[in-house]
Amino acid sequence: MPEMPEVETVRRSLIPLIKGKTIKNVTLWYPNIVASDQSEFVHDLVNKKVIGIDRYAKYLLIRLSDNLTIVSHLRMEGKYHLVDVDTPKDKHDHVQFEFTDHTALRYNDVRKFGRMQLILTGSEKTATAIGRLGVEPNSADFTDQYFISKLKTKKKNIKNTLLDQTIVAGLGNIYVDEVLWQAKIHPLSVSRAIPADKVKELRKNINHTIKWATELHGTTVHTYLDANGNYGGFQDKLKVYGHSGEECPRCNTILEKIKVNGRGTTFCPHCQVIYK
DNA sequence: AGCATTCCCTGTAAGC
DNA sequence: TGCTTACAGGGAATGC
Numbered sequence: 594m595p596e597m598p599e600v601e602t603v604r605r606s607l608i609p610l611i612k613g614k615t616i617k618n619v620t621l622w623y624p625n626i627v628a629s630d631q632s633e634f635v636h637d638l639v640n641k642k643v644i645g646i647d648r649y650a651k652y653l654l655i656r657l658s659d660n661l662t663i664v665s666h667l668r669m670e671g672k673y674h675l676v677d678v679d680t681p682k683d684k685h686d687h688v689q690f691e692f693t694d695h696t697a698l699r700y701n702d703v704r705k706f707g708r709m710q711l712i713l714t715g716s717e718k719t720a721t722a723i724g725r726l727g728v729e730p731n732s733a734d735f736t737d738q739y740f741i742s743k744l745k746t747k748k749k750n751i752k753n754t755l756l757d758q759t760i761v762a763g764l765g766n767i768y769v770d771e772v773l774w775q776a777k778i779h780p781l782s783v784s785r786a787i788p789a790d791k792v793k794e795l796r797k798n799i800n801h802t803i804k805w806a807t808e809l810h811g812t813t814v815h816t817y818l819d820a821n822g823n824y825g826g827f828q829d830k831l832k833v834y835g836h837s838g839e840e841c842p843r844c845n846t847i848l849e850k851i852k853v854n855g856r857g858t859t860f861c862p863h864c865q866v867i868y869k
Numbered sequence: 870a871g872c873a874t875t876c877c878c879t880g881t882a883a884g885c
Numbered sequence: 886t887g888c889t890t891a892c893a894g895g896g897a898a899t900g901c
Contacts, residue, residue, distance in 0.1 A: 594894065625877095651895080668895050669878090685879090704878045706895070722896080749872060758896080766894065854873065856894065 595667045597763030599811035606820040614692040623687035629710040650762035662714045671707030726762040730803040747784035752853045754784040772798040774833045779867035786868040
């Protein structure tokens with residue numbers, strides 16, 4: 594599942610594939626992927642040129658000429674790949690951007706959870722959910738003070754709080770389990786009960802893990818691939834996610850898996866402290 | 870208002 | 886073997 598390191602890897606791999614290309618036409622094989630007006634999406638993108646790709650948290654921002662931006666969220670299994678336009682459509686290809694050079698960018702998504710919207714460049718925060726997002730890991734705004742003050746108001750458990758994109762934006766289920774294990778914090782800990790020094794430690798772990806995972810081109814579990822079809826390299830570094838029933842690498846206690854608000858959650862019942 | 874639950878989706882694996 | 890059920894989960898919508 595693409596989280597911030599994976600989305601950044603997609604962004605970097607996609608730029609050389611599509612930057613400078615001009616869209617000839619757009620096909621919606623599964624129209625509901627487009628959350629904005631679907632006929633406008635198809636109509637307004639014709640003759641537009643890709644000028645760059647930005648990203649905020651897990652959102653890709655494909656910048657186009659004439660002040661247009663496609664905001665794209667991959668959700669669980671969304672992928673982009675560039676093909677010759679004559680390549681037969683894959684069963685799970687849902688959107689095609691055909692370019693003037695006989696290539697096409699295809700959006701493929703087995704579970705059809707991903708969404709894209711066409712907006713005016715600059716209206717990201719008002720026209721999409723980006724406006725409700727919190728700060729990104731490793732950004733100047735993600736300070737100890739910010740993190741401590743945000744957690745201080747939260748009665749819900751820390752696992753759920755870290756998945757809440759309005760506080761820190763970019764973490765998903767995998768990295769949340771990893772950073773909580775690193776900071777030795779039990780996922781069911783009450784957010785506001787976590788001592789300030791542990792919150793500081795958690796912030797450092799978040800920053801370091803996101804940075805390191807990005808350097809390794811993300812984590813491939815299940816099906817994540819970048820725009821060139823390459824796997825990530827961080828799955829080998831995971832200490833807890835996907836390792837329930839195995840020994841904790843720190844204390845050798847068997848790792849447990851529970852459900853926290855519907856999310857599979859793996860943790861060490863011995864060395865991860867629960868704050869109540 | 871804040872927190873929890875439901876829903877969207879389909880492939881894979883387990884159970885009978 | 887073939888069917889049903891459980892599970893994977895990000896974020897919007899809904900419920901309390």
